[in-house]
Amino acid sequence: MKPTANLKAQQLRNRCDPAQFKFETTADLEDPAPVIGQPRAVAAVQFGIGIRREGYHLFAMGPTGVGKYTIVRRFLDKRAAAEEVPSDWCYVHNFQQAHKPHALRFPSGQAEKFSRDMERLTQDLRTAIPAAFETDEYRARRHGIDAEFSERQDTALEEIRQRAAKEEIAMMHTPSGGFAFAPMRHGEPIDPETFAKLPEKERNRIATLIAGFQEELEEIIQQIPKFRREKQHKIRELNRAVTGVVVNALIDELKKEYRELPDVPKYLADVQKDIVDNAEDFREAKEGEQVTLFGMPLPQAQAAETALRRYRVNVLIDHNSSNGAPVIYEDNPSYNNLLGRIEHLQQMGVLVTDFTLVKAGALHRANGGYLIIEALKLLQQPFAWEGLKRALRSGEIRTESLGQMLSLISTVSLEPEPIPLNVKVVLVGERLLYYLLHNLDPDFGELFKVVADFEETMESDVEANLVYAQLIASIARKEGLRRFDRTGVARVIEHSSRLAGDAEKLSIEMQKIADLLREADYWAGQTNRNTVNGDDVQRAIDTQQHRSDRLRKRLQEEVQRGTILIDTAGETVGQVNGLSVFQLGNFSFGHPSRITARVRLGTGKVVDIEREVELGGPIHSKGVLILSGFLAGRFVPDKPLSVSASIVFEQSYAGVEGDSASSAELYALLSALAEVPIKQCLAVTGSVNQHGQVQPIGGVNEKIEGFFDICKARGLTGEHGVIIPAANLRHLMLRNEVIEGVETGKFHIYAVETIDEGIEILTGLSAGKRDEMGKFPDGSINQRVERRLTEFAERARAFREGAGEVERQEK
């Protein structure tokens, strides 16, 4: 055994010595630099925010809790504050096409003013227009038109009446409202008998005359609707002239005020024309006159409101009280919340809408600034991703309802004029999402060209520890926690290393650290102390673990009761304790599994039982196949490998994945081949390559602790230990108990680089190296393995020859 293999206690953990800190408690510490340990991400964020080109949106990726949002937000806030406040936007009525409201742009803060101005305009007109119609001038002109019309009508009728009278024919009024002509004698209509007595010539003359008058009268009466139309036209012209004067005076004022803005004067001109055309809307309904909608009576105030709605201004975005460019975080990035929505009002059971019901979305609010969205939330919302992409690609926000977009509904809806979009979108999410989007959506790469990859760990050294202490101090201050003293800080830093799974790193998953600080503060409070020390932190860690510990305890219990068969004493051939890690939510723990191998004469195949039953994952199978490679490469190179081996994880009923047990499998296989027993007081982890080198694995701390717990429960004998890959040395951050065990010699941790080192520890026999003759030393493990394999090969050959013999005899 190499002297370095058996690890010393100080190698098992990167201790954070409280003595290295000059401060007493975190109260003495200043806040750290705003961002620590993320140089790459920060550079990417700065670049992504700075570059103003199409498609340079930002994706901040990294695990949850490393402060992606906080960091991005901090940079955005800083930059946005120095940028100019973007324009305000309004929707106004489109007088040509009512279903396509116009968007108007205003310098920031002016939209609200314009809206108030328009409101005042309508209020003013509501008094000014009726007043204009009440003037004597208007009344006189209106009567003039009425009189002119009736005069025209009457004159025409009177003229024919007089002509008829000259011919002694009376034009009479009939009870049904019409006219009839009757011949007169002595001022009275002729009665029929007298008429009958007239000479025929006279009768015919009268009849012809009357027929002529009737025809003329018909023509005149037919003219009357035309007269009436002319009258209506004249009245309209008069009304227009009267309102025109009032409206022009009021609107010209507004036009002058807003003449600098591009579309506003045109809109005001439209308003002007529309008001003149519809002046009636401003005249209050007369007393007792019922205003109706679809035949249903409406309260008068509401009727006027309805008619005058179209002169309102829907202020979509008002930056009146903004400083700098907006930075918007949309917590619920649904399609409507992003692109705005069109609401409907229920009116008499019908859904109606107009431009005043267009509501802004996050893109409207963030326009001219920055929008932060969590990628996962965005993708969970139906069509939100599509909607966002479309807006970013087209560079404009087109608000339409989902139903409209999918052509599903046909209620009255709107197509508001799209608003130009200039926004920087920052998506925040896990790395997996970034890579999935990149793979699956070709548009993604085009739109999100900048990626900020956030680290979950940072380097650990004395300087870094101090920065970390400052970070702890700032969190404690921000959260209103008790002060942490040096021991407390040191313990938190150690735990942070453990969370990073690396003695040379510190975790910057600040969420977990903050949780730990809060809990440690709680425990300090429970013991009525003003400062949090190392014990409180330890208690917080222990209780955290204890709370999620049920399954681990159950497994250990089953081992103690012998339901799960794990030996921790004695020696057995072809059997070794492997170590695996269980991940349950946030909590992971290690647990030993028994791995066994059996061999017999065969055709060089190592059977992985896990794979045969499809319980083994591909990486596991790969590890097992490497074993065949190792055997074939090292032993009996000149003969076919004539062994058949089977390897199994005993009592494993769920899937097995990973190759961290491949060294253990190899030890079991070698032991079975050499027929040398393995010490069951040891457990093994590490993967192996075809050359027999032991390679690092993950979760080394949990694995060691898992075996330690089992041994401790059965009583530590001083024999117990775990063999780990040497490359995992720097990952060791073991808990105190284990370190104490090693210190007192009751537990051992061996770091090995090769299979040979490992097998020596496991069997107590030398592994053996080939001498110049190519032979392994007698009694060594390798020699025993080779002998066995040679034996199998010989026997296999004998079998083949024997079989040939039989065949020949049969012939």
Next chain:
Amino acid sequence: MSFRRILVALDASQHSLAALEAASEMAVRMKAELLGVFVEDVNLLRLAGLPFAREVGFPSAISRELDIVAMDRALKVVAAEARRAIMIVAERARVRWSFRIARGSVVNELLSAALEADLLVLGKVSRGFRPAEHLGSTALSMIARAPRPVLILEPGISVRAPALVVFEGSEAAREALSFAADLSGRFGDGLVVLIAASTSESLRQLQEKANEVLTDRDVDARYRSMASVNVRALIDVAKLEKAGMLVLPRSSRLIEHEDFQRLVAGTRCPVFVVR
């Protein structure tokens, strides 16, 4: 003077309905009863009997043949309408009423019916196409020949105080003044007496005469005077005094055809003509 019965000539036209409203108002004030009369114009029946009789609809301009049966039926329909109108108005005002249908010449029938009443109320025109300022022929005949005071008014105008009466000293003028004083008593709110006098002497005399008529009557009379009373001047005074009704003696030259029409249109007042 006491009013017992007020005659209203009905033909279901807009003007006659306005007359009906005014008559009902008068009946309430005077505690009198209403008598509605509808005259089936015999001239129309004659016309319908002619072989070529046709009517041209207004405003449809559709020409229809006329015959006696159809005409008779049409008159019955109008009469029923008139009856319903008076029933509704009178019952709403809680006034006693009766209704009568006569057949003959409209003017003659109304004149004879007027003998049974104390006041005759007429619309400005019956059904007609006449220009706004014209009076109907029936109205003109009634003003000239009615044995009782006649009230003429156009739609939309109601009778109200104060009354403006023109006084030039004649017997008819005394009657008119007395009548106006009565009305003022019923309506309250005074009486304006307009005296036509060219000299201050005649003015004084006329004023004395008027005072004679008005003694013993509890009427608050104001006097105005002018050299000669013409239509324009009268209209101005009516406007100035905010007159609610106009009372003229039939002897006045103002009831001559053209003047009277201008007067009715210009003052927009109901006009009483007293014989």
